[in-house]
Amino acid sequence: xxxxxxxxxxxxxxxxxxxxxxxxxxxxxxxxxxxxxxxxxxxxxxxxxxxxxxxxxxxxxxxxxxxxxxxxxxxxxxxxxxxxxxxxxxxxxxxxxxxxxxxxxxxxxxxxxxxxxxxxxxxxxxxxxxxxxxxxxxxxxxxxxxxxxxxxxxxxxxxxxxxxxxxxxxxxxxxxxxxxxxxxxxxxxxxxxxxxxxxxxxxxxxxxxxxxxxxxxxxxxxxxxxxxxxxxxxxxxxxxxxxxxxxxxxxxxxxxxxxxxxxxxxxxxxxxxxxxxxxxxxxxxxxxxxxxxxxxxxxxxxxxxxxxxxxxxxxxxxxxxxxxxxxxxxxxxxxxxxxxxxxxxxxxxxxxxxxxxxxxxxxxxxxxxxxxxxxxxxxxxxxxxxxxxxxxxxxxxxxxxxxxxxxxxxxxxxxxxxxxxxxxxxxxxxxxxxxxxxxxxxxxxxxxxxxxxxxxxxxxxxxxxxxxxxxxxxxxxxxxxxxxxxxxxxxxxxxxxxxxxxxx
Numbered sequence: 001x002x003x004x005x006x007x008x009x010x011x012x013x014x015x016x017x018x019x020x021x022x023x024x025x026x027x028x029x030x031x032x033x034x035x036x037x038x039x040x041x042x043x044x045x046x047x048x049x050x051x052x053x054x055x056x057x058x059x060x061x062x063x064x065x066x067x068x069x070x071x072x073x074x075x076x077x078x079x080x081x082x083x084x085x086x087x088x089x090x091x092x093x094x095x096x097x098x099x100x101x102x103x104x105x106x107x108x109x110x111x112x113x114x115x116x117x118x119x120x121x122x123x124x125x126x127x128x129x130x131x132x133x134x135x136x137x138x139x140x141x142x143x144x145x146x147x148x149x150x151x152x153x154x155x156x157x158x159x160x161x162x163x164x165x166x167x168x169x170x171x172x173x174x175x176x177x178x179x180x181x182x183x184x185x186x187x188x189x190x191x192x193x194x195x196x197x198x199x200x201x202x203x204x205x206x207x208x209x210x211x212x213x214x215x216x217x218x219x220x221x222x223x224x225x226x227x228x229x230x231x232x233x234x235x236x237x238x239x240x241x242x243x244x245x246x247x248x249x250x251x252x253x254x255x256x257x258x259x260x261x262x263x264x265x266x267x268x269x270x271x272x273x274x275x276x277x278x279x280x281x282x283x284x285x286x287x288x289x290x291x292x293x294x295x296x297x298x299x300x301x302x303x304x305x306x307x308x309x310x311x312x313x314x315x316x317x318x319x320x321x322x323x324x325x326x327x328x329x330x331x332x333x334x335x336x337x338x339x340x341x342x343x344x345x346x347x348x349x350x351x352x353x354x355x356x357x358x359x360x361x362x363x364x365x366x367x368x369x370x371x372x373x374x375x376x377x378x379x380x381x382x383x384x385x386x387x388x389x390x391x392x393x394x395x396x397x398x399x400x401x402x403x404x405x406x407x408x409x410x411x412x413x414x415x416x417x418x419x420x421x422x423x424x425x426x427x428x429x430x431x432x433x434x435x436x437x438x439x440x441x442x443x444x445x446x447x448x449x450x451x452x453x454x455x456x457x458x459x460x461x462x463x464x465x466x467x468x469x470x471x472x473x474x475x476x477x478x479x480x481x482x483x484x485x486x487x488x489x490x491x492x493x494x495x496x497x498x499x500x501x502x503x504x
Contacts, residue, residue, distance in 0.1 A: 053327040055369065055416060056477035056487070060084060067096055077480040077488070078375050079403055086404045087415075091388050100396040102387065105405045107434035109387040113379055113398055114434075115442035121379035121398055123444075138306030139447065153295060154303065154447055157282035163451045164350050165277065170455045171347040173199055174462035181467055181495050189472050191490035193319040199459060261301045280304055307448055315452060316484050317438075320370035321362065321460055322469040323477065323491055324418050331420060332468075335362055339465050348461045356457060361420035363456055367438035369418060374403035374481045377440055402437050403481070411435045468496040 058080040065073065065081060074081040086092055090106035104110055113121045122143055139150050156162060177199045184190065267273065268281040275281070283303060287294040295303065325332040338358045342348075348356065377400040385392045392398070407415040412422070412435075421427065439446035446452070472492040480488040 052417060055327070055418060056323070056479055057416065058478055058480065064094065079479060079481050082401065082404055087408055088410070090408070090410060091390060093390070100393060101399060102390075102392060102396055103399045103401065103404065104387060105400075105408050105411070106388045107432035110400055110405075110434040110437070110441075112385075112387060113400065114377070114440065114444065117385060118443050120382050120385055122382060124378050124380055124397070138302040140306050148443075150295070150299070150303065151443070151447065153286040153292060154283065157279060157286055158447055158451055160450055162282060163454055166279070166451065167350055167454065167458070170458045171462065174459045175347065177459070178462055178466050181463070182497065184495055187494055189492050189494055192322050192469065192493045193487060193490050196315075196318050199315070199318070258301060261304060262297065265297060265300050279307065315455060316372045316486065317363065317367050317370060318456055318459060319487065319491065321366050321456075322493065323471070323487075324366055324369070325362070325464075326469055326471045326493065328418055331362065331418070334358060335464060339461060343461060343465065345465055348458055353454065353457060356461060358420065359457055359460060361423040363453065363460070364423040364436075364438075365418060365420040368406040368422070368436060370479060370485055371402035371406060371438050372485060373483065374485050375399075375401045376483055377401065377437070400437070405435065405437060466498055468498055469493045470496065
């Protein structure tokens, strides 16, 4: 059994009535609104009035913030700037000194912005240029035909069939972390996020299979890229300001690795290549079957850095998986039963992946509550449009925020509760696919999403069979974010061995 974390946590005062939202008969979602606001908001494992753990949330303002207060609070933690109205209404319009902002949580509106009329809603230039400093022409910053061409070439290198070749390497990475955890002294406290950073940084190795130790500094850099932006990136400030020096420096740092990347690329262009056909090899040879010219040397470098960096971002939910399992012993027990039945102590193989149904539900529900990119789907209307019956003037800013969308009271029943059963087959079929966006959707969906999910499945399967993670009592856990979601100050846990070793 787990220990309740003590101290300073308020009980829920009341529950608001049930609300129902339906549109055009295509989907119906029922949600119960919980008490307005979250008070101090840093919650750990104390029980609410229904005997359920209250999950870590930042403070949620009861009313919209003034512009100055919004800027001040968002600078520290953007999650704490979003008020109660955003979780109650599907389309919210706000006016600021820099223009109009539409926060869209209506699945029909999301579909129009990210799918049906996507060319009218390009990503903000101010955000793209930050990625440009570090990733050059990579898909984090490319738009228009350049992005479409890169996407067309890269998609086959990361589809389901292609990534199965990476499965043994991902299992080795998880076992490497398991061996590290097994060497810890009994009852030693760890910061679970920092511990998993070993796996997150090493995950960049799936891009480059090489025994060259000189590559380690580059992999470490990828684990800390991209740099977090600030509120100034939402404002039309010129890029020559001194403020941008650290981002220009990130590009210079990336270029330090140009000779190494060129050497790795050249090795994969030579015939015969005696190494494993890793992701970089697949990028080098992308498009050959269709007679396409493929990516240039500079484009290959930028996409390699981009894919190595984004893999670290998409693995961030692993930190929250262990937090949620530690606070929900029944879910943990059900997961253990599935792992015992399907794997029996083994590292999962390709045949095992479809059978780990509940593990995938746990991951999906984790990414609903703690999405890896909680607030960063931002667009600018290139031309006037209508969204959900509302006129959207040209140059309006559109915000689709998974943190808000995934906890919206008109889309999810008891949205602040951890319940993996939401992702059972029947529940998923009854829900709009535009209500859940852990990796975005449409033409801009994260190209590495399938690989990230597979790596998370493997990591959780390996570590959960070996260890039980327990929260250290007395700590406050608060999610905070600009780009990546992370716990402010970390999450302290202890690790208990579960079995001596995985089966060979």
